[in-house]
Amino acid sequence: MKCQKHLFTLSEDITYLNGAYMSPQLKSVSEIGITNLLKKEDPSSTPPQDFFSSRVTLKKRFAQLIGASDYTNTAIIPSVSYGIANAATNIKLQKGDEIILVEEQFPSNYYSWKRIADQKEAKITLIKPPKNFRERGKIWNESILAAINSKTACIAMAQVHWADGTLFDLKAIREKSLQFGAKLIIDATQSLGAYPFSIQDIPVDAVICGGYKWLLGPYSLGMAYYNDSFNDGIPIEENWMNRMHSEDFSSLTRYESNYQDKASRYSVGESSNFILTPMLTRAIEQLIEWQPAQIQKYAATITTNCIESLQEAGYLIEDDKYRASHLFGIYLTENHDMNTIKRKLAEHKIYVSYRGEAIRVSAHIYNEEKDLELLSNLLTE
Template identity: 40%
Template sequence: MKKQVLIFRCTILNDMINQKHLFALEEGITYLNGAAYGPMLRTSIEKGTEGMLLKAERPFTINPHSHFEPAERVQHLFARLLNIDNPQRVAIITAVSYGMAVVANNLHRLPNIEAKKHIIQIQDEFPNNVYAFERVSKQLSLTYHTIARPDVLENRGQIWNERILNAISHETAMVVVPHVHWIYGVKFNLEAISKRCKEVGALMVVDGTQSVGAMDFDVQAIQPDAVICAGYKWLLGPYSIGLAYFGAFFDEGVPVEESWLNRMNSENFSQLIKYERAYRPFAQRYNAGEYSQFINLPMLEDSLTQILDWGVNNIQEYCKQITQKPLEALVSMGCSLETEAYRGHHLLGISLPQGVDNAGFTEQLLSNKIIISNRGVAIRVSPNVYNTEADMWALVEVLEKSLG
């Protein structure tokens, strides 16, 4: 049976066939909430169980290689996913907040930092990416420069992107920006932002949590200084593990913690009391403590392997196919969302027709076993390859009933 599943993995999505059979989703639920929590693959659960039993039943089989080789495989997979030329620039972290803490810990090292005045962020950013820099901003006498979301829906993505580019100046220390906005689904032009940052000597730090795994992200083309991703959303991994890319600026930087695993020759357990001052190369100093997670790493390795087999472009195309016609119906009923040129197909921030309450509509959907997110100013609908077009039509039907 396992061999058959592996064959499906490599071939089936190119024909745009639904993949729900590979997931452990509860039957009878229409799950359109992958931007909140990605469900788990059945094979990932098996890998996690094996890892749990390794520690519980066979701890005597754990050896030095057990601490490093699974992590290296995950780093190589993530490097393939983002077109990173050196897997050692990938760090294994616990959460986006950890990766942002690495950035905050190193901002003082930016050349000419004393001449910088502000950090650029966008309005309605995810809290992690705001809280992370409050302390260091005070220490370095920096202020937040928040780029307002346009009040108009027409050309909102284009206008917002233009506002960011126009705000970047020689007084900018850093731009912190997502690839896709976590509420509105607006896509930001990272290549243009990165280019402008380099012109003025600013860092560009990207929260890739709501895109990486479902949308193409090319580090070679974008040239960001850091990309930080939670593992439990579009990477389909477990909670409390994530991945981060750190570029050349961080090569000789200051880690958040001093884990013994991150030092040179740490795989030689018989020599650990010969304390080593040198770090392992590139981003390996930023791996979180106890990153050799015997349960979470094998699960994330499995999900990354599956995503690469599917191909993120195929995932995007599949989401487009299953949402296109239902979205046309929603718009005809008075809903609005970002134009296609400035959004992905996997995360849709939808404004409901006037008079329809977001919270009430979300509860109506829930009573019909349809799961989305209410994000206050919009509802967020986020399908993936375990969904079908019928799932989207089920949402449309509930709205039709709401409108009477």
């Protein structure tokens, strides 16, 4: 795979290594957004069937991306917090049950669990990373596995840690969770689209994903997958389109007690969004064409030399056996000064993120090895 920067509109004056913050937009996605924005000038160009057809197309494309056999197990959501709230609301918890979370995971995958745990008198168990960087990812995964027991009702975590790219062994965690009948809920926002994932390989209970990062879509729209165990759940809102026979506009006031099939009940109101929905569809189609496995391979190719140089200079970075290639965190030692680094990177217009104690670097198909070389040269001079 070759660099695809020509498909984006990124300035040559900047070095953008910050896709984990927000992806740049594909030109093709922008074109679809503009076209659909202008359609609102003439509402007669939007027939009633358009309220439903674009939703189905997006759900089918997302199902294809994650290897889900049935697109009706997917839902259109406005945010990760919305998707997580639907999952948390429908988890069966008893007093004394445990919910396992990873320490310092993104807050949208914490607050709903904390609220439901407090309501049900359940316990939140946070699994901390080891302080020693030697085999850090391996030990962290072992700690998660060891924590799963007969009291575990749910494990809610990411595939890739949002701050430093640590990979979690979801296959092993899924196997252990099934032994105790525990749910596994995944926030895939920092991995899906850039790192391979398939429901067929890892049959988790739910996958929640924001659309504006590695899915390359617009802000305020994301996707979710809920397996059949959620088919009888209660959604956090009651939208008319999520009920049976809502396609018949003439009978909408004949109130319907039944929902549309499976996870359709969990889609956000106005998910037909005539601008954003086609944009996210186009972005996912491009990812399907590229294939996340190839994106991951490309990211490894352009980041390897940079990471080795930084490690030789004393920076701490998760070993590549336990880390994704598209996202990695650089931790400083006493020999490095964060303020000096921030100033240098700003002066050279290199865009990264600062998350906790890590400098988060995230590379994609629009980057080249020279972008990472510039970063490593500045940090090691």
